[in-house]
Amino acid sequence: MDFDRLGRLIALRYKLMWARTRTRNGKIALFFTGYLLFILVSVALWAGGLGAAVVAVRSGKAQLVADAALTGLYFQAVMMAVMLGFGMNTIFSDYELRRYPVRARERWLARHLIGMVDPFWLLVLALELGLAAGLYVLGAVSLAAAFFAVLVLFAGNYLLARFIGLALERLMQRKSGSIVAMAGIIALSLLPSTLGTMLRNNPERVAALLRVAAATPMFGAAATMTRSGAAAARGMALETAWLLAFLAALVALERRPAKAALAVAASALRWQGGCERAAAFLPPGPGGAPAPLVAHWLRFIIRNNRFRALYAMSLPLAAFLTFQLGRRGGERLFLAALSAMPLVGFLGSSRFAVNLFGYTGGGFRRLFLLPTDPAAPLRAASYAALLLGMPLVPVAVIAWIVLAPVPFDPRQVFMLLAAGFGGLFAFGGLGLWASILGPRRGNYYSGLGNDLSLAGNVVLIGWTLVSLMLPTVLHKTAPFTVAPENWWLAAAAVLVAALFYRVSLRSAGALFVARRERLLAVVEGRA
């Protein structure tokens, strides 16, 4: 094993990161990243892991608290890595590393060591080490055993996240795989709250669950950290066995060749389709966009696997959120529906709406060579994202009328429609600004991971939270605003949202033209 070359490859990853700081934006990003990381690690180490340790020892239930802390951390890390893509970037592919004189094992190790020293995983490690250090300081464990337990657990955690990520990526290369994968992820993310409800209603199942949990690597690590003798050895053996199992599974999956791209039968060329027909609905004129351009954007978005998965999941997710948040029924159910309705409209095309040009690659240049108003590509892209979300809103409202266990109230129906369309317009307006002010070059074909810019994330996550919480907040602070008697207020809200979209479209259009050279540099990977 050539550790010298491995070290150089890992160092190259950080040199590449450092190279980004040569720009002004890079320096600002570096400052904030460094500052945030410092604060996070400090807080995580002392208030998180160490705090848990203090609670563990003082309560006399060291192992129980360690079990809970490590399990929570373990699952959070896997979820964050798989769903949001944190810590999943190995920077170099095996193919890229083949140009260097390193053997297959060294390439594998280099890729995964680079993945493990990602700041996200270091944060996870800091939390776990904080727990170990706290337990040691308070005299509960041997430092060496605790640190070793943490390192084995950490390595296994990384390998599991990597295995799930790769398995999902492979799944998404299959027909309908993206829908299955996205359904699985969403179901998994909703599992804790569902499980909590189930256990509260059936306390007798807690013991059975704990028996299963005792065989997990987290419980093994907790036993090593808080017990001694045979119990500690059993814990170490357990987590080592899991580590080896995850390692074997990942290696096996990586060795298995990826399925080739789905072959499309060579058939008669199809010149026009639903995209052209849908685009023809848009009226021409000032502020419009040429129908072929809108049709192009519709096709570009629809052909994306991730869009298809999210789009297919939008309605089931909204239904789940409605019945989960409004399980107390009556007024609560309607408030929950108001919260979920905006998601129906914007969720499917959200990744594109907040980064309209980030996935076009070299094609972005083509947009400026077209004989149109230079701002037309921006309008066309935004209209396409909006057009895709719009049909789902009435479908969701019809589903409400049919399925909701409440008497039919046309005022509620109107308010739900307004929430859906209003949320879509507002998100579309915010997405325009995020696309121009915070563009990011993304991979159109990536199945998982978060490839949005900070601005994109702020808009997407922020607007999702606002949508989910606003009806409840309004109900508590100004109940008349969400009362069906004042349904006309919803009409005013949707008009304001549409106006915001219209103003954004006009102002962002001018900015888009002025910033096009900067956008070109970002989208083509030169900045």
Add this chain to the structure above:
Amino acid sequence: MTPEPRDSAIRISNLVKKYGDTVAVEDLSLSVRPGSMFGFLGPNGSGKSTTIGCLTGLLDPTAGHIEILGRSFSTESADLKRRMGVMPETLGLFDPLYAHEFLAFVGRMFGLDEATTRRRASELLEALDLSGTSKTLAEFSTGMRKRAAFAAAVIHSPDVLFLDEPFESIDPAGAALMKQWLRRFTDQGRTVFITSHVLETVERLCHEVAIITKPGKLVWQGDITVLANDGAIHCDGHEFRALEPLFLHLTGERYADLNWL
């Protein structure tokens, strides 16, 4: 559409393009005759692609004036863009599309009617050996991508064609076909503006050449058709019988004796 006769199809006056303090093009002035095949040459990083960016509306010049087909040109000039075809350096392809979808999109955007778009796209795909494939543009080889970009540049039969390194990665048969089309194109009075590092190709194909050096500074412009008739170009008291020595003379030859190589 055959362009109306005029002095120059492309006229650049005192073009300057700066990125911050960095000068990419410095006071460049040149004109291109209608109906000519014009070679625009220069070493790497000399500002060729930046100049084409300004000429096609991708980039805003810092100073200077551009005229295309006798009319002032800027990025807002939609009418002029309709008469221009561009094969950019990065090809400008939309990877998830099939070639016929991409060509149909370009044809429609450039105002061709539906029947003409379909007919021309089919003919181009057939001629450039891109038909009968079930691959998207992302799955095309480098040469196929280049051919698709070339097809998109010509589908609307433009009056002025800008080609940035058009023959690189194209197989000999494809390149020969493209050259044949370009010759017919100029015979009809249309103009082709080419950048290339393959000087033999430029010498055989172009009527006139401009050579620039860093940063986008014109050092020579002239007729090179004499070379095809065993004539010579005279420059700085020297006689050149091929384009390559002239280019090296103007842009500076480099020698490095690496005895280990």
